[in-house]
Amino acid sequence: MATDIKDIAHAVDAATVMKMLPPRPRVLALGEPTHGVDAPLDLRNDLFRQLVEQEGYRTIAIESDCLMGLVVDDYITSGTGTLDAVMEHGFSHEFGESAANRELVRWARAYNEGRRPSQWLRFAGFDGPLEITGPASPRQALTALHAYLSAQVDPDLLPCTAEMLDRLLGPDDRWTDPAAMMDPTASTGESAEAYELRLLADDLAALLGAQTPHLIAATSREDWYRARLYGRTAIGLLRYHFWMADTSPGRMTRLLGVRDQMMADNLLALAERGPVLVHAHNAHLQREKSSMRMWQQGLLEWWSVGSVVSAHLGEEYAFLAMGIGTMRHQGVDAPPPDTVEGLLYALPEDSCVVDAARLATALGDTRPALRVSPFFGYFPLDPAHLATVDGIVFVKDVPQS
Template sequence: MATDIKHTAHAVEAAAVMGLLPARPRMLALGEPTHGEDALLGLRNELFRQLVEQEGYRTIAIESDCVAGLVVDDYVTSGTGTLDEVMEHGFSHGWGAFAGNRELVRWMRAHNDGRPASERLRFAGFDGPLEFTGAASPRQALTALHGYLAAHVDPDLLPCTRETLDRLLGADGRWTDPAAMMDPAHSVGQSAEARELRLLADDLVVLLDAQTPHLVTAASRDDFDRARLYGRTATGLLRYHHWMADTSPARMTRLCAQRDLMMAHNLLAVAERGPALVHAHNGHLQRNKSTTRMWEGPVEWWGAGTLVSARLGEEYAFVATALGTLPHQGVDTPPPDTVEGLLYALPEDRHVVDSRRLAAALGDMRPAPRVSPWFGYSPLDPAHLADIDGLVFVKDVPRRWSPQK
């Protein structure tokens, strides 16, 4: 058994990952089982460099605010701002504080310096402007979309003025009240103003679509693509706020589904640019339905990976990451009857595994699901092996990691 499993394992390199796939995918999704570990971010960075240099990849998308990510993209493509400013303002969820993300942005900027636009690397956040504690006001996205249209189309075609939007939006604090996540009564998402804003946002997006032939020539293609992003974000946020005000038993299911739907729409837009590496939690990128348990009970929904895979087919590939130990979080050596335990017995510190060959090597053996003592780490579900294109295994994740110079 150990010999059969060893034959499925290879060094974690772009060539080994591509060797598992029938063709170069338009979207290669690299999942992680926990957030905030710079060792895993460093591995992601190394793989992205190889994909750029060997496979012609030009974009990386990570699980961060899509609107804030424009700040990062401006920096890596044209040097706008400083690295410190970008790390502070270009990421959500606190991701800008991690050394692995800083090293990624620094390297992308250095790589792009002096290159023509067609060869520059691009950065994208693909999450909505959402945190677990709540959601952003739709003001930034809605007014940016309105401003773009006001500058390029006949004003008579606009469904409203900027002043009307400001009046309906009111104070941003109404939208960002953290109490709304636990108590729908604190949400303004189903107020009369919010309902009117949803209609206006829809009208603005329809106008953007209807004016596409004119808009793609009236300004740059990047400006048009950003306007599309603002439209997706404004309508998505307004839907999210609507469901925050919901009082039905399906409330959390709808919120989780809406977040991943926003992710999927952003990923499909990223895929239009050409081959991209995507990095996020395994649960967002997997092909299987997502499940979790919250204070309101069990929740099940179709995640971003399932939605994008359904659209892109074989042009979407999912490589999950699993790990052996995370000692600083109390995650010790995996039991030998788990997938992680079987891989932990191999001598290499990290490797990429042909998950389907691994499933075949296991035969009738049914590995036990690993149970994590720490809520922040999600072990691999052995039942998902056949739906994964590849598996990256990291034996031991240290507390500290030093980026390559």
């Protein structure tokens, strides 16, 4: 068995990856089993660079705030701002502190220098404006959408004025109270103002759709794409705030599902524009349902981003899961030899990529054990998912960043 696995483990490069996938997937997703370490991101950067240069991918999307990501995209396409400011204001979840993410942005800006707009590499966050402590106010998305429409359509078609939006939104801290994550009564998501804003957001998004031919001609397709992002984000945020205020047993499941649905909608919109490279946690990108154990909630299950996008795109969605061998600074030592990680850890390479279908064939009737991690932030590879993974990228040892 070990010989067979050694024969199907290859260097992580674009040519090898593309050979194991259907012809250039529209969405090619690379997962990671943990956040906050740079070694897997360095490998991601090398692979994504090759896929951009050799395979024509033109958008890189990562698991970060979609509105903040506009700051990064403006920088790499037009040089707006400074690299320091972009890393501070263009990422959520503290991803801007990563040296590997900084290098990705620096390279993307250098790649675009001297190229025509049609050749530009684009950057996107595809997560909602949702930090662990709670969602953002819908103000930025709603007011930007309203401003775009106000400048281009007959005022009589607008469902509200900017002043009305401002009054209904009120102070932003009423939306961002961190207590609402644990206490639904602290959320404003079921207030009369929130209900009215949900209707107005829907009307504004519908107006945007109905005026599509005029808006693209009067502004640009790029401005219209951005306005659609504002509309999706406003509706998703208001929906998320509604479930923050809910007291039913399904509250957390709905919150997790709303987040992944927002992410899926953003990825599908990006895929309309051309092939997309995606990086996020394995649990978001997998084709299986996601699951998590949370306080007093037991096991929660919801459909992952990958499952939704895969259902829409079929073979045009490809997923490479990532596994790691050790992360000793977090107490993750060498994996047991009877796990998927253990089998790959026995190989001499520091990193490799394996065709999941060929790995399953090499294993035959042998069913690897599920690795148990002592660190809650690391999610081991689930051997039951081998049949729904296109490939496994393995990093042998991950040092502290």
